[in-house]
Amino acid sequence: MKRLATLALLSAFATSAFAHSRVDSTTPENGAVIAEVPVEIGFNFADDIRLTRVVMTYEDHSAVRLDLGAQTSFGQVFTLPLKAMGSGSYNIEWRGLGKDGHAMQGDFMFSVD
Ligand SMILES: [Cu+2]
Numbered sequence: 523m524k525r526l527a528t529l530a531l532l533s534a535f536a537t538s539a540f541a542h543s544r545v546d547s548t549t550p551e552n553g554a555v556i557a558e559v560p561v562e563i564g565f566n567f568a569d570d571i572r573l574t575r576v577v578m579t580y581e582d583h584s585a586v587r588l589d590l591g592a593q594t595s596f597g598q599v600f601t602l603p604l605k606a607m608g609s610g611s612y613n614i615e616w617r618g619l620g621k622d623g624h625a626m627q628g629d630f631m632f633s634v635d
């Protein structure tokens with residue numbers, strides 16, 4: 523369990539180093555193990571970003587594109603509804619554009635026990 527948490531932390535650092543604008547925090551947090559599927563997921567970015575694509579992969583199912591709804595303008599905080607698939611691991615991949623036009627991307631995961 524401790525090793526898993528360390529791995530999640532390492533991958534979070536790798537993601538931030540790779541991305542142009544880092545994601546400050548997500549809800550749930552990257553690597554979190556929670557009891558119930560959240561109704562929505564959240565992003566908190568360090569700088570303004572315009573989300574262009576968010577994809578959820580549940581376990582070994584096909585990736586599903588999440589509906590961005592009206593949240594397609596520049597901002598730092600976003601929440602998106604999540605479809606509950608049951609217990610297991612959820613991986614969220616996001617893509618966006620910074621104000622300077624640079625493409626950014628990242629991902630985080632959490633598990634429902
Ligand atoms: Cu840039």
